[in-house]
Amino acid sequence: MKHSDKTFWKQYIANLQVDLAHAAYTKVERIWEDLDYTPILNKFYYIIEGEGFLTIDGQTYYPKPNELYLLPADGVQSYGTINDDTFGKYWCHFTAKIGELNLFQALETSRFIRIEQPEQWRNKFERLIDYSNSDKLTSRIHTNSVLLEIIADYIESCDKVKFNLKATPAFEKMNVVLQYIEAHLTDNLTVEELAQIAHFHPNYFIQLFKNFTGNSPIQYINRARLEKAKNLLTMTELNVSAIADAVGLEFSYFSRMFREHNGVSPTAYREFIPKD
CATH class of the missing domain: 1.10.10.60 (Homeodomain-like)
Incomplete structure (x- = not known):
């Protein structure tokens, strides 16, 4: 990438605005399923245990423990269980926008990353959950800070990152x-x-x-x-x-x-x- 292009994208991404809708740890029930729907929020699923499937834009995955999946907003998705050993997962739903554009329309990343330092990532999600449930004056600042950290670390850990110039002329x-x-x-x-x-x-x-x-x-x-x-x-x-x-x-x-x-x-x- 040319230096001028890299400078542009660094400046562009620096204007990212995030908003967390929900964050939790859940051991999903056997009936956990939704097929061919299009979410309006981005989602992270950090798989800790169990089995199941995710389908993102026609590609089906069978996540393993210590894999973190990004499910971008506005793409066709499905999820469900495959046996009684269901997912235990940290998860969050959020928006990530620059102006009116979804970050993950402008930035194409890997669908998932393998977590090499699980305790650090568990700590990130635990902090995100704690701050999102706090009634302290500064809790929203902390929540956004941790969410930005998760997004940045995810992008840096991806095997491939591609800028989508077609997202907007x-x-x-x-x-x-x-x-x-x-x-x-x-x-x-x-x-x-x-x-x-x-x-x-x-x-x-x-x-x-x-x-x-x-x-x-x-x-x-x-x-x-x-x-x-x-x-x-x-x-x-x-x-x-x-x-x-x-x-x-x-x-x-x-x-x-x-x-x-x-x-x-x-x-x-x-x-x-x-x-x-």
Whole structure:
């Protein structure tokens, strides 16, 4: 994958928003079954014991203990028992969206992973269950944090991960826009200019851009400029005025914005960098 593409997807996935509907451990009954249905929520099944079957988009699986299955929303699925030794499983139902798009429409992963460290994964699900049942003020924050951890660790453990550009034609257009921004940070970039590159009306482009990056176009450009400035402060001996020029900002505005975002001036930031 090209560096620019990887940067785009990292930024895109960073805007993931999750919401847990249910989480529990269940030893399913012999009558546990549902055939050819299409769920509106994503599901994780972490199999601890027993036997049964799952069918996901026409492919049937017979999960074994210490396998974790992802059942994405909006796909045709079936599940059921095959004998009296039924599944004992941790499970959760959740949404995972970037803007209006389901994460697992944009990202194609393995259907299941083999768990090599079962105690750690049991702990993740136990924490998820505990936080989801807690009435503490911060319980929702903890719940989302653990769910994000489970999703991230699952993706990292998959044998294959593929980005689905067909999920929305806007992906490719937004990638082109982000590459253009990266290459023209010293220019006076405008929303109208960027919208024209993507062939969208400016008002629609602003909303779409925010869905993809979590920031407005101007916020994103300024953050990119500040990241480049930090790299220049770290890796070069350019003075602050030259760095402001290198990121396309007037010196006083650059200094003020840098302080607002980083809590210190550019000069102070450079002084904090460890010297060899």
